[in-house]
Amino acid sequence: MQKSPVDTQPVTNRRVVLAARPDGPATPDCFRLETAPVPPLGEGQLLLRTVYLSLDPYMRGRMSDAPSYAAPVAVGDVMVGGAVARVEASRDARFAPGDWVVAYSGWQEFAVVDAASARRLPDTIPRPSYALGVLGMPGFTAYAGLLAIGEPKPGETVCVAAATGAVGSVVGQIAKLKGCRAVGIAGGADKCEWAVRELGLDACIDHRAADFPTALAEACPRGIDVYFENVGGAVLRAVVPLLNPRARVPVCGLIAHYDSRPPAAGNDWTAALLRAVLVKRLTVRGFIIFEDFAALQPEFEREMSRWLGEGRIRYREHVVEGLENAPQALLGLLEGRNFGKTLVAVSADPSRR
Amino acid sequence: MQKSPVDTQPVTNRRVVLAARPDGPATPDCFRLETAPVPPLGEGQLLLRTVYLSLDPYMRGRMSDAPSYAAPVAVGDVMVGGAVARVEASRDARFAPGDWVVAYSGWQEFAVVDAASARRLPDTIPRPSYALGVLGMPGFTAYAGLLAIGEPKPGETVCVAAATGAVGSVVGQIAKLKGCRAVGIAGGADKCEWAVRELGLDACIDHRAADFPTALAEACPRGIDVYFENVGGAVLRAVVPLLNPRARVPVCGLIAHYDSRPPAAGNDWTAALLRAVLVKRLTVRGFIIFEDFAALQPEFEREMSRWLGEGRIRYREHVVEGLENAPQALLGLLEGRNFGKTLVAVSADPSRR
Numbered sequence: 001m002q003k004s005p006v007d008t009q010p011v012t013n014r015r016v017v018l019a020a021r022p023d024g025p026a027t028p029d030c031f032r033l034e035t036a037p038v039p040p041l042g043e044g045q046l047l048l049r050t051v052y053l054s055l056d057p058y059m060r061g062r063m064s065d066a067p068s069y070a071a072p073v074a075v076g077d078v079m080v081g082g083a084v085a086r087v088e089a090s091r092d093a094r095f096a097p098g099d100w101v102v103a104y105s106g107w108q109e110f111a112v113v114d115a116a117s118a119r120r121l122p123d124t125i126p127r128p129s130y131a132l133g134v135l136g137m138p139g140f141t142a143y144a145g146l147l148a149i150g151e152p153k154p155g156e157t158v159c160v161a162a163a164t165g166a167v168g169s170v171v172g173q174i175a176k177l178k179g180c181r182a183v184g185i186a187g188g189a190d191k192c193e194w195a196v197r198e199l200g201l202d203a204c205i206d207h208r209a210a211d212f213p214t215a216l217a218e219a220c221p222r223g224i225d226v227y228f229e230n231v232g233g234a235v236l237r238a239v240v241p242l243l244n245p246r247a248r249v250p251v252c253g254l255i256a257h258y259d260s261r262p263p264a265a266g267n268d269w270t271a272a273l274l275r276a277v278l279v280k281r282l283t284v285r286g287f288i289i290f291e292d293f294a295a296l297q298p299e300f301e302r303e304m305s306r307w308l309g310e311g312r313i314r315y316r317e318h319v320v321e322g323l324e325n326a327p328q329a330l331l332g333l334l335e336g337r338n339f340g341k342t343l344v345a346v347s348a349d350p351s352r353r
Numbered sequence: 354m355q356k357s358p359v360d361t362q363p364v365t366n367r368r369v370v371l372a373a374r375p376d377g378p379a380t381p382d383c384f385r386l387e388t389a390p391v392p393p394l395g396e397g398q399l400l401l402r403t404v405y406l407s408l409d410p411y412m413r414g415r416m417s418d419a420p421s422y423a424a425p426v427a428v429g430d431v432m433v434g435g436a437v438a439r440v441e442a443s444r445d446a447r448f449a450p451g452d453w454v455v456a457y458s459g460w461q462e463f464a465v466v467d468a469a470s471a472r473r474l475p476d477t478i479p480r481p482s483y484a485l486g487v488l489g490m491p492g493f494t495a496y497a498g499l500l501a502i503g504e505p506k507p508g509e510t511v512c513v514a515a516a517t518g519a520v521g522s523v524v525g526q527i528a529k530l531k532g533c534r535a536v537g538i539a540g541g542a543d544k545c546e547w548a549v550r551e552l553g554l555d556a557c558i559d560h561r562a563a564d565f566p567t568a569l570a571e572a573c574p575r576g577i578d579v580y581f582e583n584v585g586g587a588v589l590r591a592v593v594p595l596l597n598p599r600a601r602v603p604v605c606g607l608i609a610h611y612d613s614r615p616p617a618a619g620n621d622w623t624a625a626l627l628r629a630v631l632v633k634r635l636t637v638r639g640f641i642i643f644e645d646f647a648a649l650q651p652e653f654e655r656e657m658s659r660w661l662g663e664g665r666i667r668y669r670e671h672v673v674e675g676l677e678n679a680p681q682a683l684l685g686l687l688e689g690r691n692f693g694k695t696l697v698a699v700s701a702d703p704s705r706r
Contacts (some may be wrong), residue, residue, distance in 0.1 A: 061632075068632045069598070232627055245422065251631050257624040270623045271610040274585050278604050278639040279414075279421045285638075286631040 010049075010088070013038045015108035016326055018073045022063055026334065030063060031079070031327035038110050044092050046118055048085035048103055048111045053323070053344040054132035055081065055330050056166070057230075057255050069288050079107040079326075082137060083346070084121070084128045095120070102131045107326055109346055122301075126308060128351055133166050133341035134315040135304055137289060141252055142170035143300045144293035146228055147178075149250035149285050154179030156225035159216075159242075161235045163204055164191040164316070166341035167252060171228045172201045173313050180226075183219045185235055187336040194339075198314050213238040223247075232256040240276045251286040255334065316340030363402075363441070366391045368461035369679055371426045375416055379687065383416060384432070384680035392465050397445050399471055401438035401456055401464045403699040406676070407485035408434065408683050408691075409519070410583075410608050422641050432460040432679075435490060436699070437474070437481045448473070455484045460679055462699055475654075479661060481704055486519050486694035487668040488657055490642060494605055495523035496653045497646035499581055500531075502603035502638050507532030509578035512569075512595075514588045516557055517544040517669070519694035520605060524581045525554045526666050533579075536572045538588055540689040547692075551667050566591040576600075585609040593629045604639040608687065669693030 012035050019032035041047050062080055065072045073080055083106070087099040092115030095101070101118040105111035121131050133139060145167075152158050158175035162168040163184025172195065175182040184195045184204035195204035203219035205212060216238050223244035229236065233256030243249070277284060287293065307313040318340040320329040326344045333342045365388050372385035394400050415433055418425045426433055436459070440452040445468030448454070454471040458464035474484050486492060498520075505511050511528035515521040516537025525548065528535040537548045537557035548557035556572035558565060569591050576597035582589065586609030596602070630637060640646065660666040671693040673682040679697045686695045 069634070229627075232624065236623075236627075251627065254624070254627050254631055257628060270589075270626055271585065271607070273623055273626070274582075274589075274604065274607050275610060276639075277637055278607055279641075281422070281639045281641055281645060283636065283638040284630055285636045286629075286634045288632075288634055292634060 010038055010110055012036070013108055013110040014323055015078050015106070016323060017078055017107075018063060018075050020075060021065060021072075026060060026063060026331055028327050028331065033324050039112050041089055041091050041112055044115055045112050046087050046092060046095055046101070046103075046115050047089040048083070048101065048105055048113060048118070049088045050083045050085045050105065050109055050111065050323075050346040051100075051349050052084045052129045052132060052319075053081055053107060053326060053346050054083065054136070055320075055326065055333050055342040055344060056138065057253050057333065059330060060255075060334055069291070080104065081106055082132055083111075084131050085111070085118075087118075090115070100128050102136065107323065107344075109323060124305060128349065129317060129319075129343055130308075130315070132343060133317065134170060134308065134313065135301065138166035138341060139170050139304055140293075140297060140300045141289045142167045142228075143174060143304065144289060144296050145250040145252050145287055146171050146174055146226070148293060148296065149283075149287060150226035150228060150248045152178050152180045152226050155181075157181040157183060157220050157222055157244075158226040158228065159183045159185065159220065159224045159239060160228040161185045161207075161231035161239075162253075162255065162336075163195045163201065164199070164339060165230065168228070168230055169195070169199055169316065169340070170313065172199050175226075176200050176202075177307065177312060181220075181222075183216070183224075185216065185231070185239075191339060194316075198316075200314075207235050207238075213241075217242055226250075228252060230255060236273075240273060243276060243280055243282060245280045247280060247282050249282060249284040251284060255336075318342045320344050322346070363391055363463055365389070366461055366463045367676055368431050368459070369676060370431055370460075371416060371428050373428060374418060374425075375413075379413060379416060379684060381680050381684065386677050391463050394442055394444050394465055397468055398465050399440050399445060399448055399454070399456075399468050400442040401436070401454065401458055401466060401471070402441045403436045403438045403458065403462055403464065403676075404702050405437045405482045405485055405672075406434055406460055406679060406697040406699050407436065407489070408673075408679065408686050408695040408697060409491065410606050410686060412683060413608075413687055422644070433457065434459055435485055436464075437484050438464070438471075440471075443468070453481050455489065460676065460697075462676060477658060481702065482670060482672075482696055483661075483668070485696060486670065487523060487661065487666065488654065491519035491694060492523050492657055493646075493650060493653045494642045495520045495581075496527060496657065497642060497649050498603040498605050498640055499524050499527055499579070501646060501649065502636075502640060503579035503581060503601045505531050505533045505579050508534075510534040510536060510573050510575055510597075511579040511581065512536045512538065512573065512577045512592060513581040514538045514560075514584040514592075515606075515608065515689075516548050516554065517552070517692060518583065521581070521583055522548070522552055522669065522693070523666065526552050528579075529553050529555075530660065530665060534573075534575075536569070536577075538569065538584075538592075544692060547669075551669075553667075560588050560591075566594075570595055579603075581605060583608060589626075593626060596629060596633055596635060598633045600633060600635050602635060602637040604637060608689075671695045672698050674698050 100121040103118040158180045160171040192204035230253040232254035318338040453474040456471040511533045513524040525535045545557035583606040585607035671691040
């Protein structure tokens with residue numbers, strides 16, 4: 001990044017654009033790092049300097065042009081994403097330089113956004129980056145999906161896939177706070193060990209192990225009452241036989257399927273899944289957090305802040321340094337190579353310890 | 354049937370037992386007609402003479418020993434099923450010979466049942482056989498599944514498969530009574546024509562026609578808000594792309610899959626289905642009528658009796674004569690060869706016109 005003389009607006013911006021749509025698994029050449037001028041700041045707008053960029057599985061969906069709940073990123077456009085940023089310059093009376101905000105400002109060092117779309121971080125936040133994770137969209141997704149769709153009752157068994165990820169790690173811990181047996185599924189012994197030791201789950205099963213379905217069944221001796229779905233694929237196939245009658249399945253994500261090409265029709269595993277829905281009277285419900293549960297957000301922020309303050313919720317971040325490493329970090333996230341909430345440190349965080 | 358001298362209990366019973374479990378599609382040799390002595394009548398029991406036996410798709414599930422919500426029929430046991438019957442002899446003060454009852458008394462001419470398990474037909478019922486259809490389990494299934502899970506709102510589009518069957522024909526008509534656009538799916542031009550002309554559906558599409566998915570899309574110009582699932586398979590595959598965001602899918606039956614062998618795992622159409630659940634935020638919920646909605650039954654009986662009395666609900670029966678023809682009639686039902694609610698006339702109905 002270059003700056004014009006002292007204390008004036010930066011003139012060039014580094015950003016990552018979508019270079020090409022993936023055909024099958026996403027690859028590094030789907031992305032391109034480029035420089036571009038920082039656009040001029042209009043009335044009511046803010047110039048933001050990205051401190052942390054959030055990487056999340058939903059971004060894979062935006063790279064494709066298959067119909068979805070949100071428009072795809074156009075080829076050549078900056079990749080979308082949430083960020084924690086500081087106000088560099090403001091033409092809105094509500095914000096001043098140095099303010100911390102969260103904004104949907106994308107994969108870039110600088111962004112010009114409408115002030116109305118930026119949200120000031122609360123002074124009470126333990127770390128600014130938490131606004132992208134446990135106190136942000138992933139934490140809220142876990143909270144609302146588990147409580148409003150899953151409706152876990154004390155003594156029930158809650159199973160969560162991607163149990164050490166940004167969403168799953170919060171799901172499992174809230175399940176414990178609500179008096180449930182919490183069983184995680186994660187990829188690798190280190191993640192599983194951490195989920196039990198640090199998150200306090202009752203068990204966590206490695207889906208890469210050869211005996212995964214058997215081990216999962218043994219960890220759920222009374223079946224599964226709530227399955228928080230982040231994954232799909234072979235993980236779901238191991239879960240479905242364990243679901244109890246009237247189980248609830250909030251469908252938050254399907255990371256195992258994001259890279260798939262359109263499948264062929266046929267008499268396939270769909271029949272087995274639907275049969276389980278029928279004979280077990282399952283409720284399977286997809287949700288998009290801000291469209292379905294916006295009204296719950298104040299309650300979430302109040303409760304989660306309290307739980308964090310009381311040390312009842314643990315939280316782990318997986319920080320990758322440098323915007324240029326964001327593409328590899330997203331690909332790693334899609335393959336489960338992250339461990340905790342994935343962030344890209346784009347510029348220095350003066351609050352970081 | 355033989356009787357011992359005048360006015361005493363019949364001594365032999367004709368019944369249909371499960372001779373063998375199907376492997377793939379059910380066949381006539383899965384059943385066997387046999388005679389057996391009528392068991393003695395104990396205290397608190399009734400001897401029933403079956404007038405109408407109800408045939409329903411769920412019976413295919415009872416023929417298999419795959420885990421389900423109800424125990425399978427044992428090989429050699431009488432096939433289960435609901436019946437309208439008359440009391441032949443009673444050892445319970447609440448019932449007298451000649452009373453009309455509905456009971457889960459199976460595929461047989463005579464049955465000894467506990468009086469507590471029999472339910473007297475209301476005097477107001479238009480015909481006794483209606484207790485097995487529009488005023489019985491199928492009608493109640495349609496009512497509760499559509500209203501309590503589907504939650505249709507005026508102006509929404511409700512789509513129902515097996516639209517001329519015992520359940521589907523009621524679903525479509527209730528959808529119209531609630532101010533919805535009702536689109537049926539049925540097998541054959543005659544059924545589709547009847548669904549529009551007699552049931553008053555806005556459209557009914559033949560799933561056997563070559564242009565079925567296109568024709569269905571054209572009949573649902575504003576998409577589908579509630580899909581009442583009775584079928585699965587290719588019908589579901591045509592419906593899913595038309596489902597609107599936040600659509601509701603009560604899963605009542607999956608007749609297209611009842612004959613299938615266990616499918617192989619793999620990256621199959623399941624992914625497409627789950628992706629629709631996610632990106633459209635669908636609610637897919639299986640239900641078993643009496644286990645999930647027993648509390649709604651009085652309201653159902655009140656409303657449905659009123660609608661029938663006002664001529665606002667039409668109802669068609671497909672009556673097969675003779676217990677010995679029940680196996681072929683069930684196979685026909687599973688293949689869609691019935692037209693209306695399927696009943697077997699086992700003995701004379703003195704009320705029949």
